[in-house]
Amino acid sequence: MELPDAEQLLASLAEQLKPHVGPETALVGIRTGGAWLAERLHQTLGVTPPLGTLDISFYRDDFSQIGLHPEVEPSHIPFEVDGRDIILVDDVLYTGRTVRAAMNELFDYGRPASILLAALVDRGGRELPIAAQVVGATLPLPDSQNIQLNQTGSGRLYLSLHGIATE
Amino acid sequence: MKKYNPQLNANGELHHLLSIEGLPRDILTHILNTAESFVTVAEREVKKVPLLRGKAIFNLFFENSTRTRTTFEIAAKRLSADVINLNIGSSSTSKGETLLDTVDNLSAMQADMFVVRHAQSGAAHLIAKHVAPHIHVVNAGDGRHAHPTQGLLDVFTIRRYKEDFTRLRVAIVGDILHSRVARSEIHALNVLGVPEIRVIAPKTLLPTNVEQMGVHVYHDMAQGLKDVDVVMMLRLQNERMRGALLPSAGEFFKYYGLTADKLAHARPDAIVMHPGPMNRGIEIDSGVADGRQSVILPQVTFGIAVRMAVMSILAGN
CATH class of the missing domain: 3.40.50.1370 (Aspartate/ornithine carbamoyltransferase)
Structure with missing residues (x-):
């Protein structure tokens, strides 16, 4: 299967997000892929508040099944969340559980005026009533496949597809 | 062959924290790295995360210690667990109940984790060996042995x-x-x-x-x-x-x-x-x-983050 070029999708995200950027806008990326994207968008869109990143490990709903993620990084929200219009960025939108966790975590920093979800790829398969307002590409995939955003040493982003071993 | 360590489960993951002796470096590093993330949680408006929602953590202090008990209590509360403090020196044991009877009774109250401070070296080990497999034990100081x-x-x-x-x-x-x-x-x-x-x-x-x-x-x-x-x-x-x-x-x-x-x-x-x-x-x-x-004061602050890391890692394994 021919995968879209992540750099082109990112350019499309930036184009679509431009009209949404206002004086109270702040960008938050979900680690790891979403944080890469948010960092690039932060430069392109000229958003004033410093970039935020979330590691949602402490908010995952599967903690009781799989335990704590072995590599938790601190979340970093270097601005007041109260009253902000937040653009939340993730690489792949799938079940919606990551986004739910991210929103729960954001509200522990304060009460944003709004949250807009931007995803590079919407692969379908939602298990929660969550939708992205801004999407780079819609790419329905079966559960047996996993799409992943990667970064080269020079910072170039690309997508890859992996089969999931079934038991 | 690896030496048997009662703190680790069959997958080599931390199930109880009884002593640092015999723990591999990667487990220590994982605890320290996780604690780093909990330090930032404490700097937020809401200092809690929902990880241990619905879990019951019993602080079993057979020996007094206000600071250690308080930091364990704060750590558990910031993980959204329910915390029950028992200063046992002043209750059951003085009525003649044995240590393991006390533990059995609290297990019957659906305890998920025991944090144990005891004047006898080895008390936390004894409890860890005795409890049901889903229960975790943290040693909060036993005699001259470990903290x-x-x-x-x-x-x-x-x-x-x-x-x-x-x-x-x-x-x-x-x-x-x-x-x-x-x-x-x-x-x-x-x-x-x-x-x-x-x-x-x-x-x-x-x-x-x-x-x-x-x-x-x-x-x-x-x-x-x-x-x-x-x-x-x-x-x-x-x-x-x-x-x-x-x-x-x-x-x-x-x-x-x-x-x-x-x-x-x-x-x-x-x-x-x-x-x-x-x-x-x-x-x-x-x-x-x-x-x-x-x-010295930063040690106290970091103590909460480290205890949050220990409890959340144990509860997840």
Whole structure:
């Protein structure tokens, strides 16, 4: 299967997000892929508040099944969340559980005026009533496949597809 | 073949935290890295995360300790667990109930985790061996044996101020003989690769064969503190001074109390630590305790993050 070029999708995200950027806008990326994207968008869109990143490990709903993620990084929200219009960025939108966790975590920093979800790829398969307002590409995939955003040493982003071993 | 370790489950993951002895470096590092994320949680408007929602954590304190119990309680609450504090010295055991009967009764109340402080070495081990497999046990200090979360928060504090464990010279000063804190610190520093650990104490307050723990022994502060990066003071327990081990508190302070003069032998950027509660004027001078090199209060703050890390890792395994 021919995968879209992540750099082109990112350019499309930036184009679509431009009209949404206002004086109270702040960008938050979900680690790891979403944080890469948010960092690039932060430069392109000229958003004033410093970039935020979330590691949602402490908010995952599967903690009781799989335990704590072995590599938790601190979340970093270097601005007041109260009253902000937040653009939340993730690489792949799938079940919606990551986004739910991210929103729960954001509200522990304060009460944003709004949250807009931007995803590079919407692969379908939602298990929660969550939708992205801004999407780079819609790419329905079966559960047996996993799409992943990667970064080269020079910072170039690309997508890859992996089969999931079934038991 | 790996030695059997009652703290680890079949997958080699941490199931109980009883002692730092025998834990691999990657488990220690995982705890320290996770604690780093919990430090930032405490800086937010809402200092809680939902990880342990619905879990019941029992603080079983058979020996008094306000600070340790409080920091465990805060840590559990910030993980959204339900916390039940029991100061058992004053209740069941005085009515004749055995330790394991107490534990069985609390297990019947759907406990998920026990945090245990006991004057007897090995009490937490005994409970860990006894409880059902879904229950986790954290040793919050047992006799002279171990106080692993204190050891962990101490190395976490060191890591926050000093970059590389493998280049450090660390001195532990005071009553090594009776100190479970010193034992846990020495194990943690060894596992993390600190090349030079010194203990400084009078002969009467050193265990025999202490060198076998991989430490260098000093009886003189000027020599022992020379060029160290970290000074870890220990609390001198009042009851020790009434026995034959020490002539007097004044005498101890004169030779082993940390004063600015003695600290001047350490590196200029050395940090000063103390597990608390401090005896000002006995093991540490007020000027040093409150001075620029002291990280004693940050230790308390980091202690909460480290205990959150331990409890969340245990509960997830």
